[in-house]
Amino acid sequence: MKKRRLVMRTIILLVLCAAVVYTLYANFTKDNHQSVAVGSKAPDFVLTDLEGHKHRLSDYRGQGVFLNFWGTWCPPCKQEMPYINNQYHQFRDKGVQVLAVDIQESPLAVNEFASRYHLDFPIMIDTNKEVMTAYGIDPLPATFLIDKNGKVIKYYTGQLSENLVREFMEKIKP
Amino acid sequence: MNDVKCECGHVNPHGTVLCEACGKILDEQADKNQLLDMRYEGSARRSQTYNKTIIDKIWNFFSSVKVGVWLIIITLIASALGTIFPQKMYIDQPPEVYYQQEYGTLGKIYYQLGFDDLYSSWWYLLLIAMIGISLVICSLDRVIPLYKALKAQKVTRHEGFLKRQRLFGVNSDAADKDLTLVKEQLQRKRYHIREENGNLLAEKGRFSRWGPYINHIGLIIFLIGTMMRFIPGMYVNENLWVREGETALVPETGEKFYIHNNKFILQTYDKNKDKTFAQALSKAGEVAKNYQSNVVLYEQSGKSLPGEKPKLKKVMDYKIRVNHPLSFDGYSIYQASFRSELSAMTFSLMNKQTNQTYGDVKIDLYNPKETYDLGKGYSVKILNYFPDFEFAKNGEPSTKSRDPNNPAFIFRMYTPDKPKGETSFVAIRQTIEPFGNNTYKMAFRGIDTKNVSGFVVRKDSSMWVIILGGIIFMIGVVQGSYWQHRRIWIQRKSGQVWIAGHTNKNWYGFKREIETVLAGTKLTMPEDQLQAGKNKEEG
Numbered sequence: 001m002k003k004r005r006l007v008m009r010t011i012i013l014l015v016l017c018a019a020v021v022y023t024l025y026a027n028f029t030k031d032n033h034q035s036v037a038v039g040s041k042a043p044d045f046v047l048t049d050l051e052g053h054k055h056r057l058s059d060y061r062g063q064g065v066f067l068n069f070w071g072t073w074c075p076p077c078k079q080e081m082p083y084i085n086n087q088y089h090q091f092r093d094k095g096v097q098v099l100a101v102d103i104q105e106s107p108l109a110v111n112e113f114a115s116r117y118h119l120d121f122p123i124m125i126d127t128n129k130e131v132m133t134a135y136g137i138d139p140l141p142a143t144f145l146i147d148k149n150g151k152v153i154k155y156y157t158g159q160l161s162e163n164l165v166r167e168f169m170e171k172i173k174p
Numbered sequence: 175m176n177d178v179k180c181e182c183g184h185v186n187p188h189g190t191v192l193c194e195a196c197g198k199i200l201d202e203q204a205d206k207n208q209l210l211d212m213r214y215e216g217s218a219r220r221s222q223t224y225n226k227t228i229i230d231k232i233w234n235f236f237s238s239v240k241v242g243v244w245l246i247i248i249t250l251i252a253s254a255l256g257t258i259f260p261q262k263m264y265i266d267q268p269p270e271v272y273y274q275q276e277y278g279t280l281g282k283i284y285y286q287l288g289f290d291d292l293y294s295s296w297w298y299l300l301l302i303a304m305i306g307i308s309l310v311i312c313s314l315d316r317v318i319p320l321y322k323a324l325k326a327q328k329v330t331r332h333e334g335f336l337k338r339q340r341l342f343g344v345n346s347d348a349a350d351k352d353l354t355l356v357k358e359q360l361q362r363k364r365y366h367i368r369e370e371n372g373n374l375l376a377e378k379g380r381f382s383r384w385g386p387y388i389n390h391i392g393l394i395i396f397l398i399g400t401m402m403r404f405i406p407g408m409y410v411n412e413n414l415w416v417r418e419g420e421t422a423l424v425p426e427t428g429e430k431f432y433i434h435n436n437k438f439i440l441q442t443y444d445k446n447k448d449k450t451f452a453q454a455l456s457k458a459g460e461v462a463k464n465y466q467s468n469v470v471l472y473e474q475s476g477k478s479l480p481g482e483k484p485k486l487k488k489v490m491d492y493k494i495r496v497n498h499p500l501s502f503d504g505y506s507i508y509q510a511s512f513r514s515e516l517s518a519m520t521f522s523l524m525n526k527q528t529n530q531t532y533g534d535v536k537i538d539l540y541n542p543k544e545t546y547d548l549g550k551g552y553s554v555k556i557l558n559y560f561p562d563f564e565f566a567k568n569g570e571p572s573t574k575s576r577d578p579n580n581p582a583f584i585f586r587m588y589t590p591d592k593p594k595g596e597t598s599f600v601a602i603r604q605t606i607e608p609f610g611n612n613t614y615k616m617a618f619r620g621i622d623t624k625n626v627s628g629f630v631v632r633k634d635s636s637m638w639v640i641i642l643g644g645i646i647f648m649i650g651v652v653q654g655s656y657w658q659h660r661r662i663w664i665q666r667k668s669g670q671v672w673i674a675g676h677t678n679k680n681w682y683g684f685k686r687e688i689e690t691v692l693a694g695t696k697l698t699m700p701e702d703q704l705q706a707g708k709n710k711e712e713g
Contacts, residue, residue: 006227006229013232019398019401020300020307023404024296027294027296027404043480044479045479045482046481046482072576073572073573073575104576106540108544108556108559109559109560109561109573111544128421130481131481133423133425133429
């Protein structure tokens with residue numbers, strides 16, 4: 001009888017406790033809008049670059065992908081783009097691909113930017129913010145490192161230094 | 175910790191004050207001369223009797239009403255604190271700057287203590303959770319013994335129990351016909367009557383004793399409902415801006431629904447048409463009558479990758495107005511806001527001296543073309559486009575954002591007499607000719623604007639749980655407030671007829687009811703011992 005009561009009480013307290021812990025946990029992760037977690041598979045997408053070539057993320061399986069979200073209007077993007085370009089030259093033969101996704105700008109502005117900074121990697125425009133939504137990005141620039149198996153191994157927001165770009169590319173080199 | 179066997183033969187759990195069956199006082203400490211405390215029927219509240227393991231200790235903590243009341247008081251104080259300054263979500267500046275700037279040192283302390291986001295803070299949620307736990311345990315700890323005690327009660331009660339009821343009276347004797355009449359009149363008042371050896375127990379409205387517990391169940395369901403909002407996909411509250419003529423993905427629908435904005439309409443009251451309001455309108459000026467977006471809802475058929483053109487199937491046309499949301503699949507899209515955006519600018523290529531023009535260039539600000547051919551050897555090329563122009567710190571022209579709030583262009587104008595072209599920087603009310611005097615200019619002709627509808631996408635799957643909780647809450651309140659648990663004992667003790675009465679509230683009404691029940695008999699109205707005691711003290 002008394003044993004049963006203890007068991008009942010323990011069960012009730014455990015259930016209540018679980019509910020509380022879950023609520024607290026959910027409350028603190030709800031602001032975390034980024035829907036792609038490190039270690040999970042990077043959502044696939046198809047975008048057309050400025051030259052008209054289609055790029056599908058899953059076609060780069062076997063290579064590391066340096067996925068950068070940017071805008072011509074964002075000052076840190078202007079800073080880091082040349083670094084990414086330099087390192088792209090170093091790493092493109094070692095199996096690292098750079099995909100730069102501009103968020104909803106006009107092709108004219110993006111083209112002008114690309115030619116001003118002599119950017120050689122494929123640049124595509126996410127016209128309807130669909131890829132941005134799929135990756136749950138808020139501030140720009142944002143960089144995802146995707147390994148040869150299509151898994152996200154790092155997510156980074158904020159300006160990159162050239163050393164950081166190199167380090168990142170080293171990480172995803174197959 | 176043994177169970178207690180009463181002299182009437184009933185076995186009571188340890189800690190019982192009044193025997194569940196006959197009402198004999200089992201707790202020796204109870205004051206012999208006072209009226210009985212009938213709350214919870216003198217049943218054993220488990221929490222107070224078992225206190226061995228850590229589980230019991232936690233249980234006992236939450237079982238205390240005192241603790242519950244304190245939790246509520248602390249939560250009330252905390253909630254009040256959150257209203258002193260605006261919460262983080264209602265300010266449009268970084269909180270670390272805002273609070274100090276607006277409210278000085280006090281504001282800074284407010285922010286440092288984390289009160290800027292008080293209602294989502296861990297300790298506030300924990301307080302609410304503890305109230306929930308307290309509710310569950312307090313209720314369980316009281317309702318179960320109470321239920322058992324009320325179920326076990328016998329008709330024949332112990333003398334001490336009867337004597338120490340608030341309503342108690344003794345009649346030297348009573349005729350059988352009087353008792354029969356009382357019984358009839360009790361039945362007419364819808365009392366349940368149980369008899370045993372010439373003793374009688376009349377009872378009604380016992381279910382009102384469950385009111386508070388039903389009420390608590392409602393509260394707990396309500397809390398579960400609010401908790402459900404934290405489960406991903408249960409609760410959606412997102413802003414969505416869609417330009418006229420554009421199709422946008424409805425957020426949080428799993429890339430399933432798209433909305434196309436055909437047109438945004440803003441209607442205002444017209445002084446001449448709406449005569450009734452003419453006077454008010456001449457005072458107030460422009461007053462909005464209707465905010466409306468004509469939209470088409472699409473559903474994606476088949477799966478497409480982000481970035482791919484989705485295959486869309488039309489679901490319906492709808493006119494979203496304020497308070498008339500577009501509802502589908504658990505989602506509601508509300509008309510919440512609008513803004514007007516520049517969508518196109520028109521310029522004429524003009525000879526500065528002769529003012530002769532050589533054709534117009536209309537530039538789509540979302541997607542400008544690179545070259546505009548005006549024929550006859552005249553053409554204009556856009557070298558650079560700044561949708562939201564500003565001079566950067568280093569003096570270079572740049573853009574603040576991707577939105578065309580303040581468009582600026584660097585044009586190169588090719589004309590038959592200047593085949594190499596002339597460069598001109600054109601912003602709103604500003605023209606710079608970086609390479610000396612030009613022969614031609616881009617003369618501003620006009621702008622086109624486009625409306626952008628601001629929607630709020632909402633989904634609340636927890637709503638029905640919250641409503642259910644609210645309904646059960648109210649049922650409990652009604653059940654506990656509009657009915658009373660009334661009991662009348664009429665018993666033969668040592669040749670006399672004793673009458674005792676108990677109700678959990680509304681003693682006045684109960685006494686009047688007893689009067690009508692005893693009417694026409696020789697039985698005397700039992701005395702209100704509480705009132706008598708008071709009178710004695712005062713007298």
